[in-house]
Amino acid sequence: xxxxxRQVLKTGxxxxxxxxxxxxxxxxxxxxxxxxxxxxxxxxxxxxxxxCNGCELEIHxxxxxxxxxxxxxxxxxxxxxxxxxxxxxxxxxxxxxxxVKRTYDAxxxxxxxxxxxxxxxxxGVFGESYASCGRVSNVIPVDVAVAGCPPPPVExxxxxxxxIRSRT
Numbered sequence: 503x504x505x506x507x508r509q510v511l512k513t514g515x516x517x518x519x520x521x522x523x524x525x526x527x528x529x530x531x532x533x534x535x536x537x538x539x540x541x542x543x544x545x546x547x548x549x550x551x552x553x554c555n556g557c558e559l560e561i562h563x564x565x566x567x568x569x570x571x572x573x574x575x576x577x578x579x580x581x582x583x584x585x586x587x588x589x590x591x592x593x594x595x596x597x598x599x600x601x602v603k604r605t606y607d608a609x610x611x612x613x614x615x616x617x618x619x620x621x622x623x624x625x626g627v628f629g630e631s632y633a634s635c636g637r638v639s640n641v642i643p644v645d646v647a648v649a650g651c652p653p654p655p656v657e658x659x660x661x662x663x664x665x666i667r668s669r670t
Contacts (some may be wrong), residue, residue: 532574532663539666540586543575544623546662547585547609551602551638552628553592556652557619561589563655571659582608587665589658590642594635595620606642614665616646618658623647645669 536544548561564571565578568620582605592604606615617638620626625636638644645668648661 517533520640532576535663536575536666537651540670543658544587544666545575545577545579545585545590546587547579547605548589548591549602549605551590551592551598551622551641552595552634553619553621557622557658559654559659560652561591563582564659565569568653576662582606583610583641585609585613587614587662588614588642588643589616590638591618591622591664591667593625594638594641596633596635599635599641602638602641606647612669614660614669615642615644616661616665617644618648618661619653620649620651623649 548558550558562568573578582588586609588609590602590607606613615638617623621628622638625634625640628634628636630636630640632670635641639647646661646665648657650657653661
C-alpha cells in the first residue's frame with residue numbers, strides 16, 4: 503500500500519486537457535455532412551471484441567452533453583441489422599471471432615467498419631496468440647483505424663466522419 507501511495511504522489515494528477523475544438527459550432531456542419539453523404543442519420547453498432555473497456559469509456563463520452571453526437575445525427579443502435587457503421591474495440595478474442603463475423607454479416611450493405619484503439623488497430627499488447635486473433639482487420643475488413651490507448655472522443659468522432667467521407 504505504501505508503494506502505491508508513493509507512486510501516486512510521485513506521478514501527481516494526470517488529466518487530459520479539454521478538447522480545443524468547439525464542437526458546438528461544428529455540430530451543424532457535421533449534421534449537414536452526414537445528411538449530404540447518407541441522406542439520413544448515421545446508425546452505429548458498437549462491438550466489444552475483447553477490450554479492456556478503456557475505449558468504451560471514451561465512446562460513451564461521445565454521448566455526453568459536451569460532444570452531443572446524437573444532436574449531430576449520429577445514434578447508437580442495439581442491432582447490427584439497423585446499423586450503417588460498426589465500431590469495433592479491442593483485439594478480437596477467439597471466443598468473439600464468430601460473433602464479430604456474424605455481426606458484420608448481419609449489417610446491411612453498404613457497411614462501414616471503424617477499428618478503435620491500439621488493440622483494434624494492431625492487436626495492442628495482446629497481439630496474436632492462442633486466445634486472440636489480434637487486430638480487427640484479421641477477422642473483418644476495416645475502413646478506418648483510430649489509434650490510441652484509448653483514443654480521445656474527438657479522435658473517435660474524426661474516425662467515424664472519415665469513414666463516412668471515404669465511402670462517398
